[in-house]
Amino acid sequence: MKSHWREYIHCDPKILIGKPVVKGTRLSVEFLLGLFAEGWTEDQVLENYPTLTLEGLRAVFAFASECISQEVWYAASMVNQTQ
Template structure:
């Protein structure tokens, strides 16, 4: 998937956080919804400007960031247990 068709960053929108194009819905916000247990159907119902493709783009974007090591935060082993 070419996530660049769906995700972009603009310093004038949410201080440059990556968002779904045409919205002010950030990648971070959507990931938090899914981490909280929301389903794709719930997200689409509550945010009708999104599509299944834009949601997949959020995950593709995040996967690429992880692959490029842009999101790693080091947690000391003692805190992770």
Template sequence: MVGKPIVRGTRLSVDFILNLFAQGWTEQQILDNYPTLNHESLRAVFSFAAECTRDEKLFSIPFNS
């Protein structure tokens, strides 16, 4: 996966799983379509994402046209 973080025991990347949720997939749809995943692995995806963004700071930059 070219260095992307993946869910342990799968070839599914964290960003792939997060994008499924962003597209409106439910947890049950993901589990039904990717049987190598379980509730704990999806919690691990969110835990990883939370850890990655914990110290992030966002700044608003005014746009002048």
């Protein structure tokens, strides 16, 4: 699915000021990941947002995974020491 997220996620400056969203919705990747961070389940998200498909939701995770894999991350203790 990693390579297929582009079929479901896009950015358009006219939609949520260009944040990545699931195509055909105004649901941003950030918003959907936030729901999971708050404890929502896949079923709850799909039930509450009927325009979202399972494939679109999985693309959110593939997109996030690819974004993270391309970033440099530092240990939290190192970040705190520099502030």
